[in-house]
Each structure stands twice: as C-alpha cells, then as structure tokens.
Amino acid sequence: MKKFIKNNGTFIALIFLIIILSFLSSSFLSSRNLTNLVRQITINGIIAVGMTMVILLAGIDLSVGSIVGLAAVSVTLLMQAGFGMWLAILITLVGVGGVLGFFNGFMSSKFDIHPFIITLGVMTIARGLSLVLTQGVSVPVTNTTFADIGSGYIAKLPSLIVLLVALILGIIAVFKTSVEYKNGEKVRNKARLTGGIILSIAGFLAGVFIFIGYQGIPIPVAIFAVIVMAGVYTLRKTRFGRKLYAIGGNEKVAWLSGINILRSKTMVFVITGILSAASGILLASRLNGASPNLGDGFELDAIASVIIGGTSFMGGVGTITGTVIGAIIIGVINNGMSLLGINTFYQMIVKGFIIILAVMIDVLNRRESA
Amino acid sequence: MKKFIKNNGTFIALIFLIIILSFLSSSFLSSRNLTNLVRQITINGIIAVGMTMVILLAGIDLSVGSIVGLAAVSVTLLMQAGFGMWLAILITLVGVGGVLGFFNGFMSSKFDIHPFIITLGVMTIARGLSLVLTQGVSVPVTNTTFADIGSGYIAKLPSLIVLLVALILGIIAVFKTSVEYKNGEKVRNKARLTGGIILSIAGFLAGVFIFIGYQGIPIPVAIFAVIVMAGVYTLRKTRFGRKLYAIGGNEKVAWLSGINILRSKTMVFVITGILSAASGILLASRLNGASPNLGDGFELDAIASVIIGGTSFMGGVGTITGTVIGAIIIGVINNGMSLLGINTFYQMIVKGFIIILAVMIDVLNRRESA
Amino acid sequence: MSEKILEMKNIIKDFPGVRALDKVNFTLEKGEILALVGENGAGKSTLMKVLSGVWPYPSYEGDIYLRDQLVRFANTREAEEAGIGIIHQELNLLPDLSVAENIYLDRQPLGKFGGIKWRELYQQAEKVLARLNMDINPRMQLGDLTVGKQQMVEIAKALSLNTKILVFDEPTSALTESEIKELFIVINELRASGVSIIYISHKMEEIEEIADSVVVLRDGATIGDKIKISEVTLDEIIARMVGRDINDLFPKQEFKRGAKTLEVKNITVPDPFNPDKNLVDDVSFTAYKGEILGISGLMGAGRTELVNAIFGVYGKKRTGEIFLNGNQLAINSPADAIESGIALVTEDRKELGLLLDKNLIMNMTLPSLKKFSSSFTIDKNAEKETSENYVKQLNIKTPSLDVFVEKLSGGNQQKVVIGKWLITNSDVLILDEPTRGIDVGAKVEVYRLMNQLVEEGVTVIMISSELPEIMGMSDRIIVMSEGEKTAELTRQEADQETIMKYATGNKGVE
Amino acid sequence: QGGWLSNLLGDNEKEDDGLIKVGFLLKTMQEERYIKDRDAFIEKANELGADEVIFDSANNDENIQLSKFENMLTQGADVIVLQPVNTGTASNMVKMAHDSGVAVVNYDSLIMNSDVDVFLTQNSWAVGELQGQAMVKWFKEHRGEVKGNVILLRGQPGDSNANAFSQGVLDTVAEYDGLNLVVDQSHEGWSPDLAMATVENALTKYNNNIDAVVANNSGLASGAVRALEAQGMADSDKVFVAGSDADLLNIRYIAQGKQTVEIFKKIKPLAYKSAEVAVSLAKNPDKKIEDVINIDRYVNNGQTDVPTVITPIVVVNKDNIEETVVAAGYHDAADIFQDEE
Numbered sequence A, B: 001m002k003k004f005i006k007n008n009g010t011f012i013a014l015i016f017l018i019i020i021l022s023f024l025s026s027s028f029l030s031s032r033n034l035t036n037l038v039r040q041i042t043i044n045g046i047i048a049v050g051m052t053m054v055i056l057l058a059g060i061d062l063s064v065g066s067i068v069g070l071a072a073v074s075v076t077l078l079m080q081a082g083f084g085m086w087l088a089i090l091i092t093l094v095g096v097g098g099v100l101g102f103f104n105g106f107m108s109s110k111f112d113i114h115p116f117i118i119t120l121g122v123m124t125i126a127r128g129l130s131l132v133l134t135q136g137v138s139v140p141v142t143n144t145t146f147a148d149i150g151s152g153y154i155a156k157l158p159s160l161i162v163l164l165v166a167l168i169l170g171i172i173a174v175f176k177t178s179v180e181y182k183n184g185e186k187v188r189n190k191a192r193l194t195g196g197i198i199l200s201i202a203g204f205l206a207g208v209f210i211f212i213g214y215q216g217i218p219i220p221v222a223i224f225a226v227i228v229m230a231g232v233y234t235l236r237k238t239r240f241g242r243k244l245y246a247i248g249g250n251e252k253v254a255w256l257s258g259i260n261i262l263r264s265k266t267m268v269f270v271i272t273g274i275l276s277a278a279s280g281i282l283l284a285s286r287l288n289g290a291s292p293n294l295g296d297g298f299e300l301d302a303i304a305s306v307i308i309g310g311t312s313f314m315g316g317v318g319t320i321t322g323t324v325i326g327a328i329i330i331g332v333i334n335n336g337m338s339l340l341g342i343n344t345f346y347q348m349i350v351k352g353f354i355i356i357l358a359v360m361i362d363v364l365n366r367r368e369s370a
Numbered sequence C: 001m002s003e004k005i006l007e008m009k010n011i012i013k014d015f016p017g018v019r020a021l022d023k024v025n026f027t028l029e030k031g032e033i034l035a036l037v038g039e040n041g042a043g044k045s046t047l048m049k050v051l052s053g054v055w056p057y058p059s060y061e062g063d064i065y066l067r068d069q070l071v072r073f074a075n076t077r078e079a080e081e082a083g084i085g086i087i088h089q090e091l092n093l094l095p096d097l098s099v100a101e102n103i104y105l106d107r108q109p110l111g112k113f114g115g116i117k118w119r120e121l122y123q124q125a126e127k128v129l130a131r132l133n134m135d136i137n138p139r140m141q142l143g144d145l146t147v148g149k150q151q152m153v154e155i156a157k158a159l160s161l162n163t164k165i166l167v168f169d170e171p172t173s174a175l176t177e178s179e180i181k182e183l184f185i186v187i188n189e190l191r192a193s194g195v196s197i198i199y200i201s202h203k204m205e206e207i208e209e210i211a212d213s214v215v216v217l218r219d220g221a222t223i224g225d226k227i228k229i230s231e232v233t234l235d236e237i238i239a240r241m242v243g244r245d246i247n248d249l250f251p252k253q254e255f256k257r258g259a260k261t262l263e264v265k266n267i268t269v270p271d272p273f274n275p276d277k278n279l280v281d282d283v284s285f286t287a288y289k290g291e292i293l294g295i296s297g298l299m300g301a302g303r304t305e306l307v308n309a310i311f312g313v314y315g316k317k318r319t320g321e322i323f324l325n326g327n328q329l330a331i332n333s334p335a336d337a338i339e340s341g342i343a344l345v346t347e348d349r350k351e352l353g354l355l356l357d358k359n360l361i362m363n364m365t366l367p368s369l370k371k372f373s374s375s376f377t378i379d380k381n382a383e384k385e386t387s388e389n390y391v392k393q394l395n396i397k398t399p400s401l402d403v404f405v406e407k408l409s410g411g412n413q414q415k416v417v418i419g420k421w422l423i424t425n426s427d428v429l430i431l432d433e434p435t436r437g438i439d440v441g442a443k444v445e446v447y448r449l450m451n452q453l454v455e456e457g458v459t460v461i462m463i464s465s466e467l468p469e470i471m472g473m474s475d476r477i478i479v480m481s482e483g484e485k486t487a488e489l490t491r492q493e494a495d496q497e498t499i500m501k502y503a504t505g506n507k508g509v510e
Numbered sequence D: 001q002g003g004w005l006s007n008l009l010g011d012n013e014k015e016d017d018g019l020i021k022v023g024f025l026l027k028t029m030q031e032e033r034y035i036k037d038r039d040a041f042i043e044k045a046n047e048l049g050a051d052e053v054i055f056d057s058a059n060n061d062e063n064i065q066l067s068k069f070e071n072m073l074t075q076g077a078d079v080i081v082l083q084p085v086n087t088g089t090a091s092n093m094v095k096m097a098h099d100s101g102v103a104v105v106n107y108d109s110l111i112m113n114s115d116v117d118v119f120l121t122q123n124s125w126a127v128g129e130l131q132g133q134a135m136v137k138w139f140k141e142h143r144g145e146v147k148g149n150v151i152l153l154r155g156q157p158g159d160s161n162a163n164a165f166s167q168g169v170l171d172t173v174a175e176y177d178g179l180n181l182v183v184d185q186s187h188e189g190w191s192p193d194l195a196m197a198t199v200e201n202a203l204t205k206y207n208n209n210i211d212a213v214v215a216n217n218s219g220l221a222s223g224a225v226r227a228l229e230a231q232g233m234a235d236s237d238k239v240f241v242a243g244s245d246a247d248l249l250n251i252r253y254i255a256q257g258k259q260t261v262e263i264f265k266k267i268k269p270l271a272y273k274s275a276e277v278a279v280s281l282a283k284n285p286d287k288k289i290e291d292v293i294n295i296d297r298y299v300n301n302g303q304t305d306v307p308t309v310i311t312p313i314v315v316v317n318k319d320n321i322e323e324t325v326v327a328a329g330y331h332d333a334a335d336i337f338q339d340e341e
C-alpha cells in the first residue's frame, strides 16, 4: 500500500490527463484510438524497461536510439540478403543489441568510466554504422510476413482468453501479496485485497474495452506485456534483480557482500541492448522498411519515462510498473495533443511543462505523505 | 604537478591527435586553420565552461542547446524590432539565459527534482518557444555591426600586446603557485616552476604563431578566453567556487557547514544559462541570422567536453582547464576529419571511438599513477 | 588444548605514502576471543581487511594460513566461503532494502524456477535475529531502524554466514548499554560453539570484560606478543598502545562559572512520521561560560535532535527560542547558527562531517571561508597556515595537508571535524559524541582541548553515550529521555545510577 | 450508434459522419517553407468545401509520423495528404489507410513500394539538377569554361530528400570532366553552423581555390556564404553558391550579390493542387484519379506506376527576384531590399 501511494503521484497525474483529454477530444476514449495509443507506446516502452534497470544502477544509456536504428537496418538488410525472418531477428538481437550492450556495460564497468560517455560514443558509432551499412539510403522490407509482427493482432477470441487468464493470475497475485505478517501471525490486509481486486477487474474491463472493442490485442502490445512481466518478475523475484537494487543502493556495500559488479552491470546493458534491438525490429516491421536515422532521440523519451515513473537517478530505487506509467503518460501526451490538433510548436511547450509537472506532482505528493 | 599529471591523460591524447593530424593533413598546422579551429571551438567551449560547474554539482543541463537557439532567435528578433544591438544582447543574456537558467536551478534545487528532468522539460519548452517566436522561419540579421562580434579580429599589434600581457601574468601565476609549504616553511617547487614557465612560453609562442600568423585574435576567441579565465578564477580562488566543490562532494556536509545550497545551485544554472545565451548570440552573429533549430544537440558536445576533461559525473571533482582540453579535442576531431575529407558516415564512427579512447587513456593513466 | 586456527605471517600492506602494516604476525586459536587494540591509524582495520579479502592477494605481502593451509583470497566471497566473517567499522548495509534482504543479500533462498522464496527468506532472517534476541521485523526497510539496530542487523548478517572466524571492528560504538550486553552474550555463545573471534574496540572496559587475550598494534606493527588478558592491566595495555603512560583518563579541570551564554527555551521539534510525538519536546536549558555542559541519555533519546534543532537543521519546523549572551537569535539554517557563533560537531562524521574526497584544508576551512577571504577571493596561504596550526595542535596524523580525509583513520578524521569547527572561533561549541571511535590517547587529547576551550571562554556542550565520559568531564549534566529533558544534575549529584534512572524516563525536574 | 457491445462484435469499417475531413501531415514544421505549405493548403481546402482539415507534422521522425497518421485515421479523415519523413519507410501508412478505406495523396516526395493513389511534387529530384545547370551556366559566363572545385553540402545524413537533391548535383559533376568535387559532407540536423565550419575548413585546405558551393537547402547555403564572406569571397562573381528553399536571408544575399542562386519551390501551386485533389477524392471516393486531375506522367515507385502531378520549381537569381519570390507573395520586397544602413 505504501508503495502504491508512493507511485500514486504519477498515477494520479495520468488519470487526470486521461479525464481532461476525454473531455477535450471525442475520439480519445474510443477503442480504436486507445488500441493505437497502446501500440504507439510499445516502441518506447520496451526500451524504457531496459533503461529502468540501467538507471537503477545509477547508470544511463544514451545509445538505445542508435541501437534501434542499427537493429532496424540490420534485420532488414539480413532479410534482403536472403536470411530467413527468424534467423535475421535472432542475429540482430544478439549481434546488434547483445554485442553493443555488452560493449557498453563491460567498458564502463571494467574501466570505471561513466556509462554516459561510453554510451555517447556507442550512440555515435552505431549511428555511423547504420549510415555506412545503408549508404544513407532507406531499405525496404521484402519479406511479407515480417510486417505482421508490428501490425498484426491476436484475434478477438484468443485475446479475450488472454485477458481472462491475466485477470485470474492478477487476482491470485493480489491474494498472495495481501498477506501480511504481524508479530509472526498471518494477517490479511483487507484494504490491499479489495484495492487490488478492484484494480484487476478495472484493468480487465479496460483491456476488453480497448482491445476487444477494436481488433484484438496488437502483437507488439502482447510482446511488450510479456517483456514487462518478465522485467517485473526479474526485479522482484530473482537474485539478479535484487542485486541491481543493491548495486544501485551502494556499490561498495554490494561489492563487500560478494556481488560480482562487473557481471551484473554488463548483463543489464546487454539486456537493454537486446530490448532496444527488439524495439528496432518492431519499428522496422511497423514501417515495413528501415532507414538509418530511425530511433534518433529515443533515449530522451525512455529516460523521461523512467524518471517520471519514480526511478531515482541516484540508483537503487525504482520499479518497472512505475516506468510503464511514465511511458503511458508520455504516450498519452503525444496522442492527446495530436488529436487536439495543437500546433507542433505549442505541443513542444506543453509537453515540456507536463513532463516537469508530472514529476513535481509526484515529488510533492511524496513529501506530503512523508 | 600531481594535478598536471592527473590531467595528463587527456592532454597526452590531445597532443597525440595533433601530431597525427599534422602528418595526415598539410593544412592542419597552418595559422589560418588553427585560427579557424580555435574559433570553431568557442561556441561549444563557452557552454562547456558552464556545464563544468553544473556537473561539478553532480547535476546536468540538457537545455543549453535550446537556450542557444532561443537566444539566437531572440537577439535577432529584438534587433529587427528596433532595439539597439547592445540592449538586444543584454535583454537576451538576462531574459533568455538568466531566466531559463534560474528556472532550471531553482526548480531542481527547491523541489529536489533531478536537473535532468527539469532541463529536459526546459529543453523542449525553449525549442518550442523559438519555433513559436519565428513561426519556424529563419530570421536575418539587419544590424551590420552585429556580424563583427562573431567574425571580427583584434588587430595584430593589440593582439600581440594581449598575448604578451597574458604571458607575463601567466609567469607571475606560475611563480605564485609554485610556492609550497613544508612544515610551515615556504619552499619553491622547482619542477613545477620550470614546467610552468616552459608551458607559459610554449602557449605564448603558439598564440603568436596561430593568431599573429593569421589575422590577429578572433573576437569570439578573446571572449572565450575571458570567460575561461573568469571561470578558472572562480573555481580556484573564490568562495563561490569552493562552495561548488563542497556541494558536489557532499551536499549535506556543505549545508551543515553553513552553505546556502539553493542559492549556489541556482546561481550555477543561471551562469550556465547566460553562457549558453552568449554562445547563441555569437552563433547568430557568425551566421548573420538565426534559425529556430540552432543549437540542437549542443548539450552532448558540451557534456562530452566536460567529461573528457576529467570532471566526474559524481560531482565534486573537475576543472575548467580540463574542460577546455576536452573541448579542443572535440574541435580537433571535427576539424581534422573535415580537412581529411572523411565521409561523414565514417566520421561519426571515428568520433565515437575517439571520445571513448580519450576518456580511457585518462582513466588508465590515473590508475597507473595512483 | 589450544588449536591454532589462523596465522598471519609478515603481512605488509602499503598505501600511497603510508605503510599501514609492516610485517605483522598474528595468530588466533579456536574458541578464542582476541582483542586487537591500538591507536587510531595503527592498522587494525587494515589487517582485518587483508584477512577478509577486501584487500585481495596480491595487494598485500605475506602469507595467511587457515588451519595451516595457505589461503589467498581474491575477493570477500572467497573469504566468506572459507569461514571468515567481518563486521566492518562502518555500516555496510542498504537502507532501501528490507532487513532480511540485507542479511541474505545475494544468498536468498530460491524456488524451482529461480524465483526468490520471500516467505522462507523472512523466516530464516527471523531465526538469525532471534539468536541475537533482537525484536526486529525482517520485512522492515533497514533505513527505518535506528543506527544501533542496524548494527545488530550487520551482526546478524555475519552470523548467518556460518563463520568460523568472526571479526568485530568496533561494533559497539553505536549500541546502547543493553544492546552491548546482548551482544556480549551472543559472543560468548559463539565462543562456546567453537567460533574464534577478533574483537576491535577503543573501549577498554569492554576489552577487559570480553577478551581472552590481547594484541597491540602500533604504527602498523605488533608491540610485544599476544598476552592473556588476565596477565596484564589496562594501564599496561594503554601504555603499549600510545607508547607512554596515561595517568588521568579524564583530566577534568575546574573553572569558575561565568556569564550566561546560550539559553534555549521550549525547544520543540515535531516527529515528521508521527503527529502525536515530538522528537524534541519542550526542552529548555542554559549554558554558562567556564563550564562544560553534558547531555546524557540513552540512544534515541533525542539528544542529537535537540542540538540539531538549535543549529537550525529543522528550519522553521522547530519552535522555541534561542538566546546567546542575552540576545535572541533567529536561527533557521545551519548558516544562521554559524553566523551567530554556534558550532556543531556532528555525530556522523562520514555522512555529515567530512568531504571525504577532499583534502584536510578544504574540510577544515569550509565553515569559516569568510575568514580566509577578502571580498570573493580565498587567501590560500592563510588557509594553509591555519590548517597546519590545527593539525599540529590536535596532533592529527597525516602524511600532508593534501591527502583526502577518507584516507585518514577514524580518529584522525574525528579530529579534523573538531578542527573544522574550532577554526570558526565560535562562542558555543556543541560536540555530539566527540570521542566515538577514537583511541584512548586521542580521547584524552580531546578532553584537554575541551578544557583549553573553556579556559578561553568558549561554552562547551557535549553529548555522550558513555557514562564515564559524561561524569568525568561535565560540570553539569542534562539527562534526556524520549525527547524530553528529565533531569539537570550537578557534577556532584551525578552518579551512574541517578543518570540511568532519569535516562530511562523518571522525571526529576520541574 | 450501438454501444460498445456492437462495437465489440461489429466490424471496424469507418463510419461515415457525412463530413468532409481532410488530413494533411507534413514531415516537420521546422523549416521556413512549411508554414506556407500549411496555410495555402488549409485556405484552399476550406474554400473548396472541406468541413475540417486535420493538420499535423512529425518532427522529422518516422515513428512519430506513423503515430500521427494513425491518429488522423482515428479522427475519421476521409483523405490524407502525406509528405513522408522518409520515402523508404512510409508504405505501411498507405496500406493502413487503404485498409480503412481512406485515400492517400502523396505530397512532395515519392513514397516507395506502395500503391499510393496520387503523387504531387515540385519535382524534388530536379532540385539538384537545376542547381547543377545553374552552376554550369555560371562557369561558362564567369570562367569561360566548366572547370573548377565544387563543394557539395548535404543535409541530414541519410535523409531521403538530401539524397535526392544531391544526386542531381553529382550527376552534373560527373558529366563535366573539369568539375572537381572536392568536398562532399553531410550535416546533422541541416545545421548551418556545421556547414559554415565545413566551408571554412575547405577554404583553408584548398587555399581559397573553391569555385562553387552547392547546398541542399537555404540554411546550409547561408553558412557557406558566411564562411566565404570572411575571406572576402562572398561575391556571386567570384564563387557560385546555390541553395534551395528560398529563405529570406538567402534571397537577401542574392539581392546583395553574395549568393548566386536559390531554388524556389513554388509552394502555392503544390499546396493548392493537393487540396483540390484531396477534397474531390473525399467528395467522390469512387472516382478515378484521372477524372479528378490532369496527370503529367506516371512514376514507378518499385510497386506500381503512380499517377503524378508536377508543379514547377524555379531558379531565383539576382535578376528575377521580383518576378519569382516577390510575385508569388513568398517574401515582401521591402524585407528583401531593406536598405543596409
């Protein structure tokens, strides 16, 4: 409950935004728009999941946008060169995302150079590579099924089943986590239980409205959901995840406790590299082609999502659910202003203020509740 | 001497670069090219001086590039609207640089929000403002003397005098700083004294070769030099500078020692805002016009200069001389590759590697000497 | 019967500019409690860091044998696996994680699919904590515990490792009397179960009470051989440590009480987490020239909060009035307090007292920069001279003024903090636990210094958790409990029992 | 009407609200010309009876453009006029629109590999060609022979328009043995300051032996003029400088004799014609495109032959400023010829 209240600031900001927008624009709350909105978020959202882990370690990764571009170019070129779709994807995930991520993590950790500078270097290098590989010209996708990854849907009936399963799993999780121990006795936290069940059902209904109301769950959304769940599980439930909090909290203490810092850090950058590459592949699929400039500036949206979501730049504090809320806020701002037809110049001004405001509401809210 | 060795890593990297380039390109070491090179550096260099202070406080300022753009637009529009040149410059320095810097510093410090997010917001807002003010259109400069600020020269004779004065002041400073106290006794550090004098004379001769060998000292270079000297003086000699190191070292300790954190932090962002605005004014003058996109991405070069120059992202450690070396390295890379006619795509790859390498040489060097 | 479990031979450890350990030889028997003592900077912590893999081979010279077997640890994990546990001098915990996770960091019990079994983790943690008789909920966030309890968590962490050799590096400096008692019971139990213990402390009474034998380190070398504690007096140990005799542990001098200086009325600070409670509850007192005012109480009594409140740390959240020499002061920040002539030596030197990666000069002159500057510019020579003076006066051991204070030993760091506030030349000097973690010799120096200051007309206020110190040095003693002032005693009235009575909540005044 | 249940079960064909909604999606607003594209288009579309023009731009970001395109579909646009950020990665938008029964009018640069309904252009790929022709003419007039050192200033690396413009220049250079391409560099963000540094460095390297600078847009050209000015070479008789977009600053340079030519892409004819096509397609979704507008030619985009309408582009030089940019209402004569006190 405490955690929930802590994240509330941003969550409230989001609800607020949604309410305002649904008054201002009639199409905002339509299933179709919301489906689009959620799909639009995935590209940034997937990267932001990785970025959360990086920032948890008090690091930063500026190269994600360039990795998106290089991955898009690479998967497209590989398919052109005759590789099968899945092989092309695999090579790109490992060879682009994995390798560059490894370089980021290993170099910064081994030589104790701040990741800002290593990933800034890799950002420039990877962009140069995309340009060299394509000779600066965009590359069309030749494989016809490839487009489905980014644009396809899970049919409505299976989508409904997926949502139902999610609902059930959610409620089970709520039951499990609402148990508290007081003086060694099991006690059920009623407030958390009811709250959790209400949230689960609301989530389910929203899912039905959004996805079943349109064409089913978009495939990128499903992929994103799996990544988010894996991320949440990793951070909450695995030793690896807990090590990240420890390292981010105090690297020296973590080291004295026998944690292999180099390995954990490298791993986090590898994961982020792979997620960025995945995002690039999805983007190439959605665009049905790749150009060397894809992904330019994505690092800023990803970082903003993470910070709006309550992860601390100082490391050691943060959650992926927070980041997802952050990514949704940014997506909603972009979508809403576009629907409202606000002049792009003013859009920038508004977006800047909303980013600051969202974080401020969160900070002030925490301060009050402290 | 110790400090000198510490900065040596980057300095050696620079000397290395210069030697390689003078072999590869015959025009590189010409007075004319070096004059251009130094002038090309000033725009980024001026911002990087401010950025050094920000990063000393363990902060960051992403808005500098947008402030450059807004200042360029503002000074040009003001002159178009009939304001005199100096008034337009003053209003821009204060009204754009000062005000936005104040917002950055005050908001992040007062509400304890990481400056990354506040300055990210301001970066977007200021860019939006430039676009709104110009309606996305570039603005020509109408005032004819304005162009001289960015393009003019101090005549050769006065330039020579300036260089001589600098030499004398430099040698005096070397004499002063080569005094050490050992057990309460004044001792002169001979090595530091000779080293310092050799460096001063070398600097003087380089200055004569570069500037007197061409058309004199470019006005922006003179402005930059004054800013650097003021910056170095501030950090080394003033209470304000000392406070920045203390705050960057440990904010709580500094506060408990009676330092007004809010005021110092705000001041640093104000200075950085004003310097960025100055840089924008110079840029408008050089280009004889302003477009709303000017300065886009400048934050990255500025931050890279600071970090290459040995300032720590963790705060509390760093120097402006280091930053100047960092800025020169970046300038030399850009200039050198341009002279060599390397394909832009490959330029990016090379630049990325050199940035990483420069920092790595520095880190490894420090490790050895530690 | 003694069975040698550990032998360290000819250990040499160099740091830039210092040889911290110079051919140290050292043995430990099974089930032995060995006290390792020495002045600040003697090399005690360094030796233990070599033993526990913090300084891995080959960053030191010499050999370590565990049960006659040569070992060379590459990291702390390997030392742990060999059965060596250490509780470091500084807390090594993560305030944002739960108590249980801190204990089992990276050793959490895993389920089939690699997921952490949280419930089991908490149960295990509960068990270890129970061994220490600690009533701590393992689910709590560590940062919400008092420092004393955090220290117990650190001990629980070491216990959970199933160690054969356990090193305690000044474990009690943040513990209450009763916590110390619990700890000693645990240590004795551990010894009974065959664990060998190395115990580092500057508190001689503790050494006497718990140790079987003692080894003295001075300037990186052992002085004499290991001796049985029963065969030596404390004075002899101290003499070995400091290289001379110290006759008077509390060199209290008598002065005439002078004018009223600091007077505080109705100081109150609300508890931000609990609206029904005050951290400091309506405290008033007066301090005079020519005397040392002691503030006593149990850990958590609110003493630190009281002096912080006076120093402006709580800004406008503090209520009550502060007078200095009859004039009311408006103190809303430390800057105001310093300006008014009040100095505070904070209790946590690492987090609140020092810029660890700055040199001595920068640290010592920070609160009094104005003294060293005309208008904006700092006069560096004046700074150096003054710092140098104080380094001499306080007998701070350092290779030069240019080293980072993090490289100094704990005691010397403490002296730097004191020096930093002496330079401000304040009328009132408040010392919060000024001798925590510093050696006997240094303690005496601090006491002499306090005397000298009083003589010079400074009003000295000292918080201390050590009763002998409070009783030995104070002219008057304020006792606090749960944020309130419960008594004000004269030197004559104050004995151990009386103080403890009021410290545990009995009210004596008003 | 029908509530979400029918929505849930029903199909997702666009419901017709009876209104004529036209979407206009540009790649960016951050260049001088685009304000003019927008205003002219909206003016014309309203005049022709559109009920609503949904306008937006995409910050030069392909991903953002895709999102905004989707949003326009959501808002019920009947036709969308699209200027792609990238010609190579825009085909999916056409497909999405067609799946929803919405026609796409391709604006300015050709979307590759798609069955876009119609293409209206100012002949972008001719920009470089025209610059090249003007350069050849200049060489003949000023040097008597087509011989000299040429600098090509490209825009954003990898930008599809920059590639198209540059190709025309490269073709010209290849055609004349005497022309020597000494510098060919891209400039991130179309940055004038980077272009200025490039020209400064080139002047140093070649000892001011530079005869022509051809730039992908006006901003780059203005950077070049400033670098030349510092060497006293900003004189259209000494060095040929060409830009494209006809920004005010550059037209002033031409008037002052500092720059030689600018390519003026007449915005109004393009915007007007596009508005016309869009509104009639919206009104008569089933009409053949050939019945709506005169097709100039068919251009193959890798998938089909796209019906194409071409609007003129013009070379502006010192002698025709009045007839071109001023006559078209693109700039005020007063602004251009404003006296340099």
Ligand SMILES: Nc1ncnc2c1ncn2[C@@H]1O[C@H](COP(=O)(O)OP(=O)(O)OP(=O)(O)O)[C@@H](O)[C@H]1O
Pocket (backbone or CB within 6 Å): C015, C016, C018, C019, C020, C038, C039, C040, C041, C042, C043, C044, C045, C046, C047, C089, C407, C408, C409, C410, C411, C412, C437, C439
């Ligand atoms: N990391 C380090 N770098 C440089 N010097 C160090 C380092 N750690 C310790 N030293 C130096 O080594 C010597 C021994 O220090 P150590 O911490 O072992 O002393 P100690 O006996 O534990 O003192 P204390 O009782 O104050 O804790 C001191 O001179 C100290 O300054």
Ligand SMILES: Nc1ncnc2c1ncn2[C@@H]1O[C@H](COP(=O)(O)OP(=O)(O)OP(=O)(O)O)[C@@H](O)[C@H]1O
Pocket (backbone or CB within 6 Å): C146, C147, C273, C279, C297, C298, C299, C300, C301, C302, C303, C304, C305, C347, C465
């Ligand atoms: N940051 C904090 N958050 C919550 N409670 C706190 C905090 N700081 C102190 N407290 C509580 O305030 C009370 C007094 O604290 P404190 O430990 O400083 O007292 P003290 O008498 O100075 O003891 P010490 O001997 O440790 O200095 C305790 O109950 C403590 O738990």
Ligand SMILES: O[C@@H]1[C@@H](O)[C@H](O)OC[C@H]1O
Pocket (backbone or CB within 6 Å): D031, D033, D155, D159, D161, D162, D190, D216, D217, D218, D244, D245
């Ligand atoms: O008009 C130019 C446009 O075609 C190009 O793509 O971007 C830069 C503009 O100047």
Ligand SMILES: [Mg+2]
Pocket (backbone or CB within 6 Å): C044, C045, C046, C089, C169, C410
């Ligand atoms: Mg120690």
Ligand SMILES: [Mg+2]
Pocket (backbone or CB within 6 Å): C303, C304, C305, C347, C432
């Ligand atoms: Mg205390």
